[in-house]
Amino acid sequence: MTRPTNRALSPATRLAQALRFVDEASGAIIPAIHPSATYARDADHNLRTGLIYRRDGNPTTELAERIICDMEGAAETMLFSTGMSAALAVIEHLPAGAHVVVPDVMYYGVLGQFQTYEAKGRLDVSYYSAGDLSDMRALMRHGETALVWAETPNNPNWDVTDIPAAAEIAHAVGARLVTDCTATPPPFVRALNLGADISFHSATKYLNGHSDITGGVLSVRETGAHWDELLKVRNSQGTVLNTWDAYMLIRGMRTLMLRYERCTENALAVARHLEGHPGVEKVMYPGLPSHPDHEIAKRQTGGAYGGMLSILVKGNEQTAIDVVRACEVFYPATSLGGVESLIEHRKTVSGDGFPVHPCLLRLSIGIEDAGDLIADLDQALERAGAG
Ligand SMILES: *Cc1c(COP(=O)(O)O)cnc(C)c1O
Numbered sequence: 001m002t003r004p005t006n007r008a009l010s011p012a013t014r015l016a017q018a019l020r021f022v023d024e025a026s027g028a029i030i031p032a033i034h035p036s037a038t039y040a041r042d043a044d045h046n047l048r049t050g051l052i053y054r055r056d057g058n059p060t061t062e063l064a065e066r067i068i069c070d071m072e073g074a075a076e077t078m079l080f081s082t083g084m085s086a087a088l089a090v091i092e093h094l095p096a097g098a099h100v101v102v103p104d105v106m107y108y109g110v111l112g113q114f115q116t117y118e119a120k121g122r123l124d125v126s127y128y129s130a131g132d133l134s135d136m137r138a139l140m141r142h143g144e145t146a147l148v149w150a151e152t153p154n155n156p157n158w159d160v161t162d163i164p165a166a167a168e169i170a171h172a173v174g175a176r177l178v179t180d181c182t183a184t185p186p187p188f189v190r191a192l193n194l195g196a197d198i199s200f201h202s203a204t205k206y207l208n209g210h211s212d213i214t215g216g217v218l219s220v221r222e223t224g225a226h227w228d229e230l231l232k233v234r235n236s237q238g239t240v241l242n243t244w245d246a247y248m249l250i251r252g253m254r255t256l257m258l259r260y261e262r263c264t265e266n267a268l269a270v271a272r273h274l275e276g277h278p279g280v281e282k283v284m285y286p287g288l289p290s291h292p293d294h295e296i297a298k299r300q301t302g303g304a305y306g307g308m309l310s311i312l313v314k315g316n317e318q319t320a321i322d323v324v325r326a327c328e329v330f331y332p333a334t335s336l337g338g339v340e341s342l343i344e345h346r347k348t349v350s351g352d353g354f355p356v357h358p359c360l361l362r363l364s365i366g367i368e369d370a371g372d373l374i375a376d377l378d379q380a381l382e383r384a385g386a387g
Pocket residue numbers: 082083084085107109110151155180182183202203204205214215216336
């Protein structure tokens with residue numbers, strides 16, 4: 001149903017046209033939503049498309065997978081009902097007792113999954129200081145470490161990991177590198193191209209971009225036994241992305257380039273304004289030259305830093321909470337990567353047990369007018385008495 005993709009066309013064109021999609025039966029340029037739970041065989045009792053049952057997927061979800069696969073330059077891509085179910089599939093596909101090396105600061109939900117499996121004795125987990133490659137290297141065990149997880153830039157401090165360097169460390173002992181680059185989606189950052197073996201994304205965020213579905217995605221550089229195992233986990237858990245959400249995701253991805261570029265532009269304007277603001281102790285944004293990992297971020301993203309930044313409010317924890325409450329344009333809500341700007345007191349959201357500065361506010365910058373966003377933060381910082 002998809003016309004052959006002309007590789008000479010740029011990602012912007014391929015995305016806007018959903019890989020030049022045309023439904024051959026009707027001529028529709030927008031894919032259908034396929035609610036069928038089961039698939040009839042042909043006159044010879046053979047499968048028509050390989051699909052048997054809803055847990056295997058459906059044509060709408062498969063188109064969404066092909067688009068992400070194309071953007072990543074992957075061998076294969078599969079979509080899950082949430083990012084968390086995709087991350088859990090990575091954990092579940094490992095043999096019992098496998099040694100894994102993961103960051104000590106990262107998206108709290110995925111970190112919590114590793115901690116849970118460690119507590120149950122099902123994984124042997126070593127934690128490296130996020131973004132610190134010499135620490136990562138020191139924890140590797142030759143022929144034993146199965147997997148290294150890297151989130152870049154990481155939640156909620158936005159430290160950047162050098163993906164090619166991390167891949168070299170993982171591969172030197174025979175481990176696979178999994179990257180979570182949810183904050184910098186493909187085609188802007190193509191983790192597999194940089195050396196990752198499995199690229200994870202929460203499709204809930206920039207890929208969809210409208211805060212109206214949840215989804216998770218895994219793409220691999222090479223297929224093989226590990227890919228078959230991941231497929232088996234998704235099939236047995238029934239965590240394939242449903243057809244309606246896949247439709248919404250395809251619709252969202254058509255405007256990914258425009259949205260993400262505007263988010264980056266706005267975030268740069270907000271970050272520059274807040275740097276040196278009397279009510280702000282520190283701005284954490286890889287797009288700022290003052291960020292310790294700025295050069296790596298610049299190389300890895302080509303300047304497409306995205307819309308995620310955090311600030312440390314001058315004052316105490318209550319001052320930071322008061323800033324969130326005083327905002328009139330930013331929504332006081334968790335999540336990221338949507339067209340609307342969000343602000344959250346991260347410690348309130350992630351709860352106890354995760355290392356988060358009490359004065360840290362995480363901002364997801366959307367596509368609104370940058371002047372409105374800056375004015376809102378200025379009045380909120382002032383009303384909260386920050387400084
Ligand atoms: C949101 C998020 C996840 C989890 O994805 P869900 O779609 O919410 O299940 C994982 N990693 C990062 C970096 C995220 O932002």
